[in-house]
Amino acid sequence: MRAEPQDFSRVLSSMCTEPHPVAREAAEAFLATNPGDPGTYQTVAELETDAVDALGEIVGLDDPHGYVASGGTEANIQAVRAARNLAATEDPNVVLPESAHFSFRKAAGLLGVELRTAPVDDDYRVHVDAVTELADADTALVVGVAGSTEYGRVDPLDALADVADDAGALLHVDAAWGGFVLPFTDREWRFDHVDADTLTIDPHKMGCAAIPAGGFLTRSPEVLDALAVDTPYLESTDQATLTGTRSGAGVASVVAALEELWPEGYREQYVRAQNNADWLADALAERGYDVVEPELPLVAADVPPTLFDRLREEGWRISRTGAGELRVVCMPHVTREMLESFVADVDALRRT
Numbered sequence: 001m002r003a004e005p006q007d008f009s010r011v012l013s014s015m016c017t018e019p020h021p022v023a024r025e026a027a028e029a030f031l032a033t034n035p036g037d038p039g040t041y042q043t044v045a046e047l048e049t050d051a052v053d054a055l056g057e058i059v060g061l062d063d064p065h066g067y068v069a070s071g072g073t074e075a076n077i078q079a080v081r082a083a084r085n086l087a088a089t090e091d092p093n094v095v096l097p098e099s100a101h102f103s104f105r106k107a108a109g110l111l112g113v114e115l116r117t118a119p120v121d122d123d124y125r126v127h128v129d130a131v132t133e134l135a136d137a138d139t140a141l142v143v144g145v146a147g148s149t150e151y152g153r154v155d156p157l158d159a160l161a162d163v164a165d166d167a168g169a170l171l172h173v174d175a176a177w178g179g180f181v182l183p184f185t186d187r188e189w190r191f192d193h194v195d196a197d198t199l200t201i202d203p204h205k206m207g208c209a210a211i212p213a214g215g216f217l218t219r220s221p222e223v224l225d226a227l228a229v230d231t232p233y234l235e236s237t238d239q240a241t242l243t244g245t246r247s248g249a250g251v252a253s254v255v256a257a258l259e260e261l262w263p264e265g266y267r268e269q270y271v272r273a274q275n276n277a278d279w280l281a282d283a284l285a286e287r288g289y290d291v292v293e294p295e296l297p298l299v300a301a302d303v304p305p306t307l308f309d310r311l312r313e314e315g316w317r318i319s320r321t322g323a324g325e326l327r328v329v330c331m332p333h334v335t336r337e338m339l340e341s342f343v344a345d346v347d348a349l350r351r352t
């Protein structure tokens with residue numbers, strides 16, 4: 001094979017990043033292990049317990065239950081699946097913000113649940129009144145996003161917990177991207193602030209672990225029980241994960257990254273990313289573009305489509321929001337020098 005792996009020097013669109021060197025090393029060492037078969041691959045199974053405990057500390061859970069999933073999609077599907085399996089209705093629905101990730105649409109299709117989508121307000125947070133109106137006795141799950149894919153916003157999670165409680169539904173918090181930056185802000189998103197039942201937090205995004213490493217966490221063992229199937233020919237008796245054979249590389253890299261970076265390394269990473277996002281937002285605003293205030297390290301700005309296309313032709317990996325804005329995610333590999341060079345290209349290309 002002669003292909004070069006990804007060059008990150010112009011990647012501004014991704015929610016993934018280069019893994020930390022210790023995470024890369026751990027991933028390589030555990031490439032041939034399968035935490036889906038803990039009776040055989042005992043070391044990686046023990047590492048997964050360590051990973052879940054460490055993620056529990058980040059999300060404010062003393063006694064966490066869960067596992068290292070393949071990513072946010074799997075974790076979100078599992079949240080819907082657990083809620084559906086626990087719901088006492090034949091016709092379950094899930095109420096979620098329109099800003100929720102498209103993985104919930106996959107979950108709904110797979111699991112036969114109805115999705116009820118609530119609009120967001122002027123600041124891209126879900127309208128709690130709309131959620132309240134959509135929820136009823138058949139609601140199995142209410143979803144809130146902590147760090148939304150397009151604008152990095154955090155929904156009013158406490159209010160959503162109340163709505164879920166009134167409807168007899170579970171609350172799921174999707175912190176797939178936000179989970180490793182929110183600890184360093186004053187936002188209330190953790191299990192010890194919010195009465196959430198399940199949560200997604202992806203080490204392969206801001207956590208600097210190797211792909212695939214997602215996190216599915218819950219406060220109650222009943223949720224995992226609701227996901228478990230019997231496994232007659234394995235040493236272990238049941239399995240709650242969605243996939244069978246899984247990546248031991250992902251699991252080991254989570255433990256390595258967290259040992260190395262939690263909390264100080266992640267704090268420094270957050271401060272640098274947020275400063276970069278604020279700098280880019282100011283630079284784009286100074287040039288007359290409408291910019292969405294970056295509350296977390298993610299910038300959206302309304303630049304003309306022709307400029308967007310020219311920047312892509314220059315090799316910048318940038319993406320667009322549903323509304324068509326330029327979207328830049330200030331991941332750890334995104335340096336100030338990269339952004340300066342990007343803004344220099346904006347200046348050069350907007351005049352042509």
Ligand code: 0PR
Pocket residue numbers: 013014015070071072073074076101103145147148149174175176177202214318319320
């Ligand atoms: N939840 C949130 C809030 C997410 O942002 C994402 C992924 C997921 C769940 C799903 O995670 P996995 O992909 O690990 O299953 N976020 C977007 C995505 O990759 C990020 C994105 C969007 C990246 C648009 C690039 C882009 O052009 O789907």
